[in-house]
Amino acid sequence: MRTGRPLSREAVIGLSLAGAYLLFAAVFWxxxxxxxxxxxxxxxxxxxxxxxxxxxxxxxxxxxxxxxxSLWNVVRFLLFYLPIAVAGALTVAFGLRHVGRGKAFVAxxxxxxxxxxxxxxxxxxxxxxxxxxxxxxxxxxxxxxxIPWTNDPTLAMLAIALVVAWKFxxxxxxxxxxxxxxxxxxxxxxxxxxxxxxxxxLVRITLPLLNAQLMMVLVFAILVSFGLFTExxxxxxxxxxxxxxxxxxLIYETAFRRLQPSHAATMSILVSAVSYALxxxxxxxxxxxxxxx
Amino acid sequence: MNRRDxxxxxxxxxxxxxxxxAERRRADVIRLWVAPNAAEEAFWKIAxxxxxxxxxxxxxxxxxxxxxxxxxxxVLSALVAGTEPDLCTNVFSGFAVQLAALGxxxxxxxxxxxxxxxxxxxxxxxxxxxxxxxxxxxxxxYSSPTLIWWRGDLLEAAGxxxxxxxxxxxxxxxxxxxxxxxxxxxxVVAGRSWQDRWFDFIAFYYxxxxxxxxxxxxxxxxxxxxxxxxxxxxxxMFRRGWTALDFDAxxxxxxxxxAGATRGPWDVERYARIYPDTLxxxxxxxxxxxxxxxxxxxxxxxxxxxxxxxFRSSLVAQQAFEFLAWVLGDEAMNLLWLxxxxxxxxxxxxxxxxxxxGYYRTNAIARAYAEHVATARPPALSEHxxxxxxxxxxxxxxxxxxxxxxxxxxxxxAVARTDRMLEAQA
Numbered sequence: 001m002r003t004g005r006p007l008s009r010e011a012v013i014g015l016s017l018a019g020a021y022l023l024f025a026a027v028f029w030x031x032x033x034x035x036x037x038x039x040x041x042x043x044x045x046x047x048x049x050x051x052x053x054x055x056x057x058x059x060x061x062x063x064x065x066x067x068x069x070s071l072w073n074v075v076r077f078l079l080f081y082l083p084i085a086v087a088g089a090l091t092v093a094f095g096l097r098h099v100g101r102g103k104a105f106v107a108x109x110x111x112x113x114x115x116x117x118x119x120x121x122x123x124x125x126x127x128x129x130x131x132x133x134x135x136x137x138x139x140x141x142x143x144x145x146x147i148p149w150t151n152d153p154t155l156a157m158l159a160i161a162l163v164v165a166w167k168f169x170x171x172x173x174x175x176x177x178x179x180x181x182x183x184x185x186x187x188x189x190x191x192x193x194x195x196x197x198x199x200x201x202l203v204r205i206t207l208p209l210l211n212a213q214l215m216m217v218l219v220f221a222i223l224v225s226f227g228l229f230t231e232x233x234x235x236x237x238x239x240x241x242x243x244x245x246x247x248x249x250l251i252y253e254t255a256f257r258r259l260q261p262s263h264a265a266t267m268s269i270l271v272s273a274v275s276y277a278l279x280x281x282x283x284x285x286x287x288x289x290x291x292x293x
Numbered sequence: 294m295n296r297r298d299x300x301x302x303x304x305x306x307x308x309x310x311x312x313x314x315a316e317r318r319r320a321d322v323i324r325l326w327v328a329p330n331a332a333e334e335a336f337w338k339i340a341x342x343x344x345x346x347x348x349x350x351x352x353x354x355x356x357x358x359x360x361x362x363x364x365x366x367x368v369l370s371a372l373v374a375g376t377e378p379d380l381c382t383n384v385f386s387g388f389a390v391q392l393a394a395l396g397x398x399x400x401x402x403x404x405x406x407x408x409x410x411x412x413x414x415x416x417x418x419x420x421x422x423x424x425x426x427x428x429x430x431x432x433x434x435y436s437s438p439t440l441i442w443w444r445g446d447l448l449e450a451a452g453x454x455x456x457x458x459x460x461x462x463x464x465x466x467x468x469x470x471x472x473x474x475x476x477x478x479x480x481v482v483a484g485r486s487w488q489d490r491w492f493d494f495i496a497f498y499y500x501x502x503x504x505x506x507x508x509x510x511x512x513x514x515x516x517x518x519x520x521x522x523x524x525x526x527x528x529x530m531f532r533r534g535w536t537a538l539d540f541d542a543x544x545x546x547x548x549x550x551x552a553g554a555t556r557g558p559w560d561v562e563r564y565a566r567i568y569p570d571t572l573x574x575x576x577x578x579x580x581x582x583x584x585x586x587x588x589x590x591x592x593x594x595x596x597x598x599x600x601x602x603x604f605r606s607s608l609v610a611q612q613a614f615e616f617l618a619w620v621l622g623d624e625a626m627n628l629l630w631l632x633x634x635x636x637x638x639x640x641x642x643x644x645x646x647x648x649x650x651g652y653y654r655t656n657a658i659a660r661a662y663a664e665h666v667a668t669a670r671p672p673a674l675s676e677h678x679x680x681x682x683x684x685x686x687x688x689x690x691x692x693x694x695x696x697x698x699x700x701x702x703x704x705x706x707a708v709a710r711t712d713r714m715l716e717a718q719a
Contacts, residue, residue: 046373047395126541132550133542140474150485151538151694237486240691242683256366257679259391 039265046261057266067267070247071274073157074225077246080161085172085221086214088165092173093180107177110170118167122234125163126150129235153243156236160244163231168224172217179213180206184292211288218286219279226275247271320608323616325355328364328383328599332562336633337382340620349619351612358383372397372604379607380617382434383599386423386671387678389431394676398602402429404614413622415641422671423600431600432617433639435630438596438662438669439496441479442556444546445576456553456578458592460526463553463581467535470552474534480545480554481527481536482694487682491672492555494690496595497523499670500580504593508673508681511719513711516704522583524700528693538694547571555580557597558662561635577661596669598639624648635659641667677718684710 007015040057042050061067092110099106113121127133129149136146149159183206191201207214229248232238238245247267255264327337334357341353360367364383371377372392384392392398401407402424411420416433423433443456451469453462467478483492498507502519515523530536536551545551547568564572580594601617603610620626624646627638631652643649643663653660675681689707692698698706 045395046369047397127543130541131538132540132545144474146474148538148695150541151691237484237489239485239686240695241687253679256369258677259369259395 036265036268039262040269042262044262045259050262053262057262058270061263061266061270066242066245066250067247067270069242070245070250071271073242073244073246074228076157076243077161077225077228078222080158081165081225082218082221084161084165085168086217088169089172089176089217092169093176096173096177097180107170107174110173112170113167114171116167118230119234121163121167122231125159125231126235129159150236151240153240156240156244160228160231160235163235164224164228168220172220175216175220176210176213179210183209208288209290209292211286211290215283215287218282222275222279222282226271318606318608321351323351323353323380323609323613324378325353325613325616326358326368326378326381326383327355329357329360332634333382336630339629339633340626343626344616344619350615351609353616368392375606377604377606379609380601380603380613382601384431384602385597385599386431386433386674387676389423389600389602390425390674391676392602393425393428393430397605398430399605399607399610400428400430401432401603401614402427404603404611406615406618410618410622414639416639418641418667419639422596422598423674425674431602432621433598433600433671434621435634435636436596436598436639436666436669436671437557437559437636438594438665439492439555439557439580440594440661440665441553441578441580442546442560443553443576443578444549444571444574446574447549447552448576451552456576457581458579460522460529460581460583463526464529464533464535466552467530467533471535476549477537477545477551478535478553479530480540480551481530482539482690483555484539485686487679487686490682490685490690491595491597492557494523494527494685495672496555496580497526497582499593499595500582501526502593504668504670506670506673508675508711510675511712511715513681513708513715516708520704520708521701524689524693524704526581527690528696528700531694532696544568544571546575553578558636558659559597561658575658577658579665591664591668593668593670594665596666596671598669598671600639628652631659637663637666639666677715680714680718681711684714 038050041052041054043053043056044050096103096107128135130136131146131148131151136149140146148155150156187205187209188201191205196204227248228246229252232244232246233249236244238249248271251264251267251271254267255261325337325341327333337355341355344350345352358364358367358381365388368377368381368384368388389398393400407429410432411417419433419436420429423429423431441456447470448454448456448466451466453466457463457466463479470476471478481493483489495507498515498520499505501522502517505514505519507513507515507520531538540551540554543550546554546556561572564575579592582592603613603617607613621638625648627640628648630636630638631649637643637659640646643666644653644660649663653663672678673681685707688710689703692703692706693700
């Protein structure tokens with residue numbers, strides 16, 4: 001019988017540490033993933049044995065108008081969310097650069113919204129955006145009209161985008177701020193000598209050199225938009241006219257309210273595929289390799 | 294213990310933590326889950342204690358439904374994991390129908406003692422709302438009709454001595470009370486999610502139709518005169534600016550932002566705790582309809598009712614039903630339920646039975662709800678409740694709110710889409 005060399009102490013420790021992670025990944029990632037894949041090609045209603053149905057779930061899902069609308073809603077959300085979040089994050093980043101003392105405290109304050117409870121925030125914003133709420137009372141006193149923030153499909157999506165942007169702007173701002181710190185001062189000095197104005201410096205130097213951080217923010221924003229649940233669920237309930245219904249809301253309702261887990265599993269696989277494709281497209285379109293010679 | 298032993302022990306502990314905790318089915322005890330709220334838990338503690346002390350049958354062991362969210366998700370998870378109890382309360386009729394369609398609950402109508410229990414509680418008018426194809430998936434425990442709470446002082450200031458009962462009376466009151474953009478007559482739409490339809494259109498439809506069903510298996514039934522009347526009422530309130538699109542910012546009855554709003558008996562305890570002054574000024578009225586129910590008895594409305602189911606996996610189904618029948622059939626237990634929870638037991642003799650007279654004599658709001666228990670109707674028994682009510686929201690209620698469609702057009706569209714959806718699901 002062949003006996004190998006005994007494992008070194010470091011190898012045992014390494015295997016033990018990696019083993020814990022591998023076990024965790026196997027139980028909480030691999031097992032659900034394979035179960036999801038199995039569900040998507042079977043018919044199962046929680047209590048019976050899954051019956052193989054081939055591509056039926058996929059065909060049903062891609063023809064489901066509610067599912068297609070929820071994907072379109074993600075695109076509508078991104079159209080509002082991206083400009084608000086990126087502009088807000090850039091403002092935070094540039095602002096932080098000009099803060100003298102207490103920079104860490106200011107940065108932490110921006111992060112507070114990110115770690116706040118989504119449910120609590122949604123409840124607060126529901127009151128703020130109400131047609132009888134304080135914001136509308138102010139507008140009504142000024143101009144005599146009330147803005148139907150949560151009762152018009154476009155305004156409702158804008159309201160959701162504002163709430164989510166408020167939550168993530170500080171976080172994205174810190175990412176961009178770390179990028180700003182890495183831009184060498186010499187480049188700006190040289191640009192000034194060449195009489196480059198602030199806008200030229202922003203467009204020609206800062207933004208190109210922040211490409212890596214901007215891409216990171218873009219990828220995070222896309223992931224957030226596909227994972228959106230709490231805010232639309234609590235603020236608009238997916239309405240009006242399903243105009244703020246998101247894929248996650250639909251998946252939840254399909255699995256646990258309609259009791260159709262196979263259909264929900266197929267939706268989740270398609271949502272993953274679409275989000276992956278969108279991220280890949282965004283990287284191909286906007287990612288640049290930036291090298292400081 | 295060396296390092297290797299430590300790792301092995303840790304690993305085993307981890308695996309032990311992941312092992313299923315499903316209890317094996319037992320034939321010597323009835324396991325009961327009850328609603329996770331203090332009032333109901335207190336009632337079941339006494340009821341179970343008395344049952345066990347009297348030795349009437351198998352002992353009962355109860356816990357609250359172990360949920361941090363909603364009961365339905367927890368029950369579903371328990372069924373998948375095989376940890377469900379024998380008997381579970383807090384189940385709404387639509388969920389019971391879903392469980393029955395999945396073959397997870399027994400037909401209670403086949404249990405010995407069922408007919409006697411229904412007769413004893415005088416539930417003849419109540420049971421049709423819980424029966425589908427002659428099968429009863431859940432036994433109703435309590436019935437919570439929705440009624441309109443009005444600020445009595447505001448009605449009086451506007452010259453009304455009693456809450457409005459008809460559309461015309463509501464309109465007349467609104468005409469006197471409303472100040473455009475500043476205060477409204479009545480909250481008409483309960484909210485944006487599909488569940489909210491129970492508390493607005495469906496309640497208005499039941500009131501207008503005398504409790505006729507709005508859904509029958511694969512067909513929507515509300516494209517009729519009653520549906521049009523209910524939709525017309527909602528439309529009129531919005532078009533004349535007598536109600537707001539939402540009242541999310543504050544409790545409208547407290548500030549008088551709206552003088553009336555749909556409320557259930559569960560709100561009594563909340564108001565008593567947070568707004569006792571407002572509660573003292575509340576006058577409870579029926580859900581308005583074209584004509585008042587005066588002289589012909591209380592009008593119909595929606596009833597948010599919950600019942601109990603017995604799971605198919607139970608080894609003690611008949612014994613569990615005997616326990617349920619004892620709790621629901623015993624009038625002392627029913628009175629205790631009323632006193633502890635303030636929710637009306639689902640029985641048709643609440644106001645005739647002398648055992649409950651004392652309670653209702655001293656509690657005007659509870660009495661108003663009790664008057665409607667027999668005529669209030671539960672949700673349609675459908676597996677497709679969400680889709681039916683989502684269509685009702687997006688095709689009927691929201692167009693009425695924004696004025697983008699006339700009532701008849703919105704009604705026809707909602708019904709046609711519901712029928713198409715039900716046909717496709719079938």
